[in-house]
Amino acid sequence: MPPGPSLQFFPSAHLLGDQLCAEIEKGSAAERRLIALAVGRSTLPHYAGLDPNAAGLQDKLFLPVDELVPAPASPRNSFSGRLRRALPAELSDFVHEIAVQDPARASRRLENCVEAAGLAVCVLGLGPDGHVAFNQPGSGPETRTRLVEILPENLDRLGEVAPATHALTLGLASLLSAERIVLVVDGAGKRRALERVIEGPEGSDLPASFLRRHPDCRVLVVGEAARRV
Numbered sequence: 001m002p003p004g005p006s007l008q009f010f011p012s013a014h015l016l017g018d019q020l021c022a023e024i025e026k027g028s029a030a031e032r033r034l035i036a037l038a039v040g041r042s043t044l045p046h047y048a049g050l051d052p053n054a055a056g057l058q059d060k061l062f063l064p065v066d067e068l069v070p071a072p073a074s075p076r077n078s079f080s081g082r083l084r085r086a087l088p089a090e091l092s093d094f095v096h097e098i099a100v101q102d103p104a105r106a107s108r109r110l111e112n113c114v115e116a117a118g119l120a121v122c123v124l125g126l127g128p129d130g131h132v133a134f135n136q137p138g139s140g141p142e143t144r145t146r147l148v149e150i151l152p153e154n155l156d157r158l159g160e161v162a163p164a165t166h167a168l169t170l171g172l173a174s175l176l177s178a179e180r181i182v183l184v185v186d187g188a189g190k191r192r193a194l195e196r197v198i199e200g201p202e203g204s205d206l207p208a209s210f211l212r213r214h215p216d217c218r219v220l221v222v223g224e225a226a227r228r229v
Helices: 013-027 044-050 079-086 103-117 152-158 174-177 191-199 207-213 224-228
Strands: 006-010 034-037 060-066 066-069 119-125 146-149 166-169 179-187 218-220
Touching: 006 013, 006 066, 006 224, 013 044, 013 179, 034 103, 044 079, 044 166, 044 191, 060 079, 066 079, 103 166, 119 174, 174 207, 179 207, 191 218
Parallel strands: 006 218, 034 060, 034 119, 119 179, 179 218
Antiparallel strands: 066 166, 146 166
16 A cells, blocks of 8 residues: 655645646656646646646646536636636647537547546645545545536536536546646645545545555645645
């Protein structure tokens, strides 16, 4: 069993963002082709700080760790659209489009893409209920890419995404296949979830706890969670 995630605390979101970009750029040196990025409020603003000239980013494809289903009325509010706008202009053309018209087919294609190209880096945010991507409570470590219904409390945090009620999400097994995982913890109400990630025990009631078994999981913490752990 790996020794558990490494843990870093930051006095400001700006400093956390600098470290997050450094982790992505270093992790991109892996031969695997894909970089999977969470598009929540704790991660999305930081991607603008990526260096488009970093050597490892030159041949990479970027994809959101999940995509909304049905597609939002405004394409700008899809997760792919949000990610494209957040990345530096030089990288925005390399966002992998996830077509969601046929979710079952899209799940198979996305899982096959992850298996064939490999995840070099996966950046995740931590939900108050312990979800990562949309692996919500009840998700086990064997889960793969699939369609899930977004719990109401999680849907409410996404803003204007109607008519979306579901998401196509990379499963925990898919996420754990990444060469490096970076978990960003920012915001209120996440202390219990963070403690389970760091100390255990693992359990499907708090899916993020399974990240403990990854050999290179780095946890970056700022805000309320940093003051209370």
